Amino acid sequence: MAVKDRDRFSTATRLRLLGEQTAARVYRSQTKRQDRRSRLTGRAALLALVLCSMIVALAYPMRQYVTQRAQISDLQRQQEQARKRVEQLRDLKARWQDDSYAEQQIRLRLHYVMPGETGYIVVDPGTAKQSRYDLRAAHRPWYANIWDGVDKSDASDQ
Numbered sequence: 001m002a003v004k005d006r007d008r009f010s011t012a013t014r015l016r017l018l019g020e021q022t023a024a025r026v027y028r029s030q031t032k033r034q035d036r037r038s039r040l041t042g043r044a045a046l047l048a049l050v051l052c053s054m055i056v057a058l059a060y061p062m063r064q065y066v067t068q069r070a071q072i073s074d075l076q077r078q079q080e081q082a083r084k085r086v087e088q089l090r091d092l093k094a095r096w097q098d099d100s101y102a103e104q105q106i107r108l109r110l111h112y113v114m115p116g117e118t119g120y121i122v123v124d125p126g127t128a129k130q131s132r133y134d135l136r137a138a139h140r141p142w143y144a145n146i147w148d149g150v151d152k153s154d155a156s157d158q
């Protein structure tokens with residue numbers, strides 16, 4: 001027995017036990033790794049690769065599709081605005097075809113009066129006060145007013 005106890009505590013026995021325990025741990029870890037590796041097969045990797053390539057291949061056409069849909073909606077909105085504007089212009093044209101509307105606008109804009117009527121223009125006191133320059137400019141020829149404007153702009157640069 002003494003030999004067996006001595007053999008149990010010998011360095012070689014302890015090293016052999018340590019080696020067996022380590023080998024058992026390594027074997028267990030390798031089987032776990034193999035289990036983990038077995039989850040991702042070649043087929044799964046190929047499927048993932050195909051899916052990624054399809055996503056990359058479809059990204060640009062989808063972006064173009066979305067951009068074109070936005071352009072189409074903008075053009076439809078512009079077309080609707082143009083339709084409304086055409087309708088307004090047709091309505092205005094129809095109003096100008098009416099003699100009473102044309103007469104009203106002529107009286108309002110050009111201050112025309114019918115024969116036998118007396119026309120009055122009410123002057124706003126704020127606009128009646130004109131500067132001396134405006135009064136002088138009204139009684140001179142147009143080309144003199146232009147040259148005065150050029151001279152003033154030259155003087156302001158200096």
